[in-house]
Amino acid sequence: MILARVIGTVVSSQKTPEMGGVKLLLLEKVHPETLEGKNDFVVAMDSVGAGTGELVLYVSGSGARMAENTKGLPTDATVTAIVDLIEKKGTVTYQKNN
Amino acid sequence: MILGIVEGTVVSDQNSFDIPGGRYLLINKCNQAGKLKNEFLVALDLVSAGKDEMVMIAESTSARETPTTKNKAVDAVIVGIIDKIDENDKVVYTK
Numbered sequence: 001m002i003l004a005r006v007i008g009t010v011v012s013s014q015k016t017p018e019m020g021g022v023k024l025l026l027l028e029k030v031h032p033e034t035l036e037g038k039n040d041f042v043v044a045m046d047s048v049g050a051g052t053g054e055l056v057l058y059v060s061g062s063g064a065r066m067a068e069n070t071k072g073l074p075t076d077a078t079v080t081a082i083v084d085l086i087e088k089k090g091t092v093t094y095q096k097n098n
Numbered sequence: 099m100i101l102g103i104v105e106g107t108v109v110s111d112q113n114s115f116d117i118p119g120g121r122y123l124l125i126n127k128c129n130q131a132g133k134l135k136n137e138f139l140v141a142l143d144l145v146s147a148g149k150d151e152m153v154m155i156a157e158s159t160s161a162r163e164t165p166t167t168k169n170k171a172v173d174a175v176i177v178g179i180i181d182k183i184d185e186n187d188k189v190v191y192t193k
Contacts, residue, residue: 001139001172001174002140003108032105032138047171057113057122059171059172060158060173061157063158063159063161063162064171066169066172078171080172081110081113081115082110083108083110086109087106088105090149093106
């Protein structure tokens with residue numbers, strides 16, 4: 001799974017019917033320590049209700065089709081987790097403030 | 099499989115992995131001698147790997163070829179802890 005931040009949403013009205021109504025998120029991969037964006041973006045389906053600005057994990061490849069709401073859908077990137085905390089070498093580098 | 103060093107943990111209460119008690123580790127990819135690449139991924143731990151240990155990770159569809167991860171939305175699992183690597187009859191890594 002890859003660490004990324006939800007940068008925004010992607011709207012597409014004209015798409016293959018199989019894509020269904022699943023929300024599309026714009027993600028930017030981030031460095032786990034600095035949490036800086038890597039200028040490396042991907043559009044992913046949302047399976048956990050992630051909001052803009054949140055740090056998430058996304059699954060790529062066929063694993064993306066295994067989440068509850070993406071079974072059998074033509075997706076190769078799905079957000080499958082909202083990150084609460086990252087600990088690296090003993091220091092907490094990220095903590096979600098909710 | 100790729101090699102990586104365990105550098106930390108990632109906690110997520112709200113997720114769709116559907117794996118009760120799943121432990122997710124922050125991995126820094128490395129070469130056979132343990133030289134870090136500073137490329138990170140998060141993998142489900144199946145072998146109770148510890149901090150700074152070199153591990154072996156299965157990615158993509160193969161990650162789901164275990165009872166725990168069958169049909170789960172997971173694309174990276176730690177399948178082994180490395181004890182030793184030798185290259186051209188020279189040991190390049192030991193635990």
